[in-house]
Amino acid sequence: MNSRDTAASRRQLLKWLAASPLLAFPGLAGLAAQTSPRVPQARPDPMIWAPGDLQDLITTPADAINVFDFEPVARKNVPPAHFGYMASGIDDEVTLRANREGFLKFQLRPRRLVDVSKVDMSTNILGVRYDTPIVVAPIGGHRAYHSGGEEAVARAAKVGNHLMILSTQSTTSPEAVIAARGAPIWYQLYATNKWDVTKAFLARAERAGCLAVAVTVDRNGGRNQETLFRLQRTDTRNCSACHDRGNLEANYRTRPMYEGVDLSGLSNIQSSALTWETIKRIRDTTRMKVVIKGILAHEDAELAVKAGVDGIVVSNHGARSEDSGRSTIDALPEIVERVGGRMPILIDSGFRRGTDIAKALCMGATAVCVGRPYIWGLGAFGQPGVERVLDLLRTELFATMQQVGAPSIKNLVPAMVRRA
Numbered sequence: 001m002n003s004r005d006t007a008a009s010r011r012q013l014l015k016w017l018a019a020s021p022l023l024a025f026p027g028l029a030g031l032a033a034q035t036s037p038r039v040p041q042a043r044p045d046p047m048i049w050a051p052g053d054l055q056d057l058i059t060t061p062a063d064a065i066n067v068f069d070f071e072p073v074a075r076k077n078v079p080p081a082h083f084g085y086m087a088s089g090i091d092d093e094v095t096l097r098a099n100r101e102g103f104l105k106f107q108l109r110p111r112r113l114v115d116v117s118k119v120d121m122s123t124n125i126l127g128v129r130y131d132t133p134i135v136v137a138p139i140g141g142h143r144a145y146h147s148g149g150e151e152a153v154a155r156a157a158k159v160g161n162h163l164m165i166l167s168t169q170s171t172t173s174p175e176a177v178i179a180a181r182g183a184p185i186w187y188q189l190y191a192t193n194k195w196d197v198t199k200a201f202l203a204r205a206e207r208a209g210c211l212a213v214a215v216t217v218d219r220n221g222g223r224n225q226e227t228l229f230r231l232q233r234t235d236t237r238n239c240s241a242c243h244d245r246g247n248l249e250a251n252y253r254t255r256p257m258y259e260g261v262d263l264s265g266l267s268n269i270q271s272s273a274l275t276w277e278t279i280k281r282i283r284d285t286t287r288m289k290v291v292i293k294g295i296l297a298h299e300d301a302e303l304a305v306k307a308g309v310d311g312i313v314v315s316n317h318g319a320r321s322e323d324s325g326r327s328t329i330d331a332l333p334e335i336v337e338r339v340g341g342r343m344p345i346l347i348d349s350g351f352r353r354g355t356d357i358a359k360a361l362c363m364g365a366t367a368v369c370v371g372r373p374y375i376w377g378l379g380a381f382g383q384p385g386v387e388r389v390l391d392l393l394r395t396e397l398f399a400t401m402q403q404v405g406a407p408s409i410k411n412l413v414p415a416m417v418r419r420a
């Protein structure tokens, strides 16, 4: 007899005893009620339904039912400090939760009797056609999660013809990643406090064949990554073999983007001194298209249009910048309204489901970048894990498009979403 059967028999017995005139004493009915299955009071986090026991974890990518299934496998495989770095938000992680909960504020409003026997998910992003609007977000140091690193991710992105954005902090060169992806990618720039370093990054990315530079503008201060710090304390490995914390130059010397670049005088790999003047300078320096990543307010979206950039990414860096409490899906409407179609708007942070992606596209986003889920896939199974994560997201988006009555991306319109 399994535990569910045992509990059911126990409930039956208690009910029978409670009803029995022979054994009628107060309290039994209450005891029977206490053993009834518990009804969750709050809307559960999706992770509650993922396997919790190590022996129940998926053992192949094909076993995954949703992208969340990969996270506990990655947790098992990846060193605690690296996993903690990936999972961490800031302070109380209010924004981390808000990024997921934000999607509940918007509901789909499907249309019926539209022929969706064929669905075309292809999307044009800055003049290039991709099979899907799902973009691989820039994440530093893929080799921290699996030895296949950025090349494994690029090969997985190739399978579904996804746009990939490569981080400045990549552990693989842009040339090798473009070769693995078999097509041009975008380069994500952390403009440092030293212009010559920034210029060298731009020149390298352009030479390698990157189509656009996504300038990240939301990492200008310190950050309290509590989950990272707590998990780091449980990591017993000797980290000094890979990380030279005492010396920034030595620490980054092994990262391909920093090869041959004079790092003297560099005090930070990011910058607290970025302004619209920096954006103008970048635009005047490179022939790559310029996209600003990290916009959250309509005022900045307007300034981005005025600065003549080619696009923006509405992003809170996956809740890794300030613990603002606001999700990006919440920020999207004011930005779409202000931009008024004058440039493409990408969005990221917290996207885990086809319905999340469909909502953003209906609300005016051109494409959606996904971060942690593909790292879960990478940490769990390497390239096949990333392939399956992207496959699940495409499958869910495809099904959502059919369900709302949208045979193509342009048929995902604002009337298909309403505020809850």
Ligand code: FNR
Binding pocket: 085, 086, 087, 099, 137, 138, 139, 140, 167, 168, 169, 188, 216, 293, 315, 316, 317, 318, 319, 320, 348, 349, 350, 351, 369, 370, 371, 372, 373
């Ligand atoms: C990031 N992100 C990021 N962004 C960026 O512009 N350059 C970078 O090097 C990194 N590195 C990075 C590392 C890790 C471990 C994470 C989780 C995130 C942010 C990333 O591009 C994206 O904005 C978020 O990951 C999107 O949120 P989700 O999908 O992870 O919730």
